[in-house]
Amino acid sequence: MLQSQVKCLAVVGLGLIGGSLAKAVKERGLAEKVIGYDRRDTEAALAVRMGVVDESAPDLVTLASRADVIVLAVPVGAVAPVLEEMKPALRSDHILTDVGSVKGEIEKAFVSVFGEMPANAVLGHPIAGSEKSGVQAANSALFENHKTILTPLPVTDSQALGVVAALWRGMGAEVLFMSVAHHDEVLAATSHLPHLIAFSLVDTLAGADDNKEIFRYAAGGFRDFTRIAASDPVMWRDVYLTNRDAVLKVLNAFDADLKKLRNAIADGDGQTLLGVFTRARAAREHFT
Numbered sequence: 001m002l003q004s005q006v007k008c009l010a011v012v013g014l015g016l017i018g019g020s021l022a023k024a025v026k027e028r029g030l031a032e033k034v035i036g037y038d039r040r041d042t043e044a045a046l047a048v049r050m051g052v053v054d055e056s057a058p059d060l061v062t063l064a065s066r067a068d069v070i071v072l073a074v075p076v077g078a079v080a081p082v083l084e085e086m087k088p089a090l091r092s093d094h095i096l097t098d099v100g101s102v103k104g105e106i107e108k109a110f111v112s113v114f115g116e117m118p119a120n121a122v123l124g125h126p127i128a129g130s131e132k133s134g135v136q137a138a139n140s141a142l143f144e145n146h147k148t149i150l151t152p153l154p155v156t157d158s159q160a161l162g163v164v165a166a167l168w169r170g171m172g173a174e175v176l177f178m179s180v181a182h183h184d185e186v187l188a189a190t191s192h193l194p195h196l197i198a199f200s201l202v203d204t205l206a207g208a209d210d211n212k213e214i215f216r217y218a219a220g221g222f223r224d225f226t227r228i229a230a231s232d233p234v235m236w237r238d239v240y241l242t243n244r245d246a247v248l249k250v251l252n253a254f255d256a257d258l259k260k261l262r263n264a265i266a267d268g269d270g271q272t273l274l275g276v277f278t279r280a281r282a283a284r285e286h287f288t
């Protein structure tokens with residue numbers, strides 16, 4: 001199946017990512033028809049009204065029986081139950097893919113439902129998003145000039161991989177390939193740890209007696225740093241529960257370094273502070 005031959009693309013989970021993907025595929029003509037399903041009827045109805053999908057399906061079996069490419073865009077913890085529910089309608093010529101933030105857990109979900117990783121499943125993760133959620137926030141340009149990581153396994157069918165890669169490229173994304181384990185380690189460091197720190201910082205300050213006063217005077221730096229603490233709690237709970245080992249590894253390293261900074265402040269050790277800040281500034285300037 002070539003990219004232009006996608007007849008019916010189905011999106012399960014019409015939130016920020018699923019809605020943005022459906023909208024981008026429709027606007028760019030990457031599939032003849034785009035249908036969707038969301039367990040919240042209101043979201044599905046809104047997606048149809050907004051023109052994000054051509055139609056919504058009444059249930060997962062109907063959706064799967066009509067589609068040739070199925071994108072799972074639900075929270076990581078919902079992937080296994082969704083696959084289980086649509087399993088009676090799944091065929092070996094379906095192409096299944098997903099957008100979940102933790103690839104090891106998605107692989108486990110597929111294996112738990114099918115007994116092994118199906119050849120027609122291509123796991124993926126767009127490195128694009130925002131703290132917003134829901135179809136209302138759908139943006140067809142969300143993936144443009146952003147990376148999408150695909151994590152094919154030895155069993156993955158090369159034609160299925162080609163179709164999924166072509167879809168992402170068609171949406172303007174740069175497609176990269178890496179192993180499941182490497183993906184989960186890299187994302188633990190670049191995304192999962194920063195989100196955890198932002199959630200924790202805002203929660204600590206919100207619990208302070210004078211929190212109104214603190215937030216009133218919060219300026220640009222605080223806003224930039226904590227924007228991601230407005231992200232969806234369910235999605236992020238699933239990320240930490242399912243990428244536990246990789247997150248704990250980088251969290252332990254961060255915890256140790258933070259303790260060094262705390263000690264340096266307590267001891268009036270300006271040299272240590274200057275050393276850390278100078279190295280961090282050079283590293284930050286280097287990657288921008």
Ligand code: NAD
Binds near residue numbers: 017018073076102
């Ligand atoms: P979202 O909350 O905006 O949308 C998720 C949608 O899935 C909701 O509309 C919800 O009703 C629906 N849903 C939940 N369980 C369902 C089920 N069992 N059956 C059908 N629909 C169900 O969340 P999102 O930000 O679009 O995240 C979706 C996926 O994308 C997650 O796996 C997340 O890890 C991944 N992701 C998110 C971002 C981001 O920045 N938000 C970035 C990349 C990847």
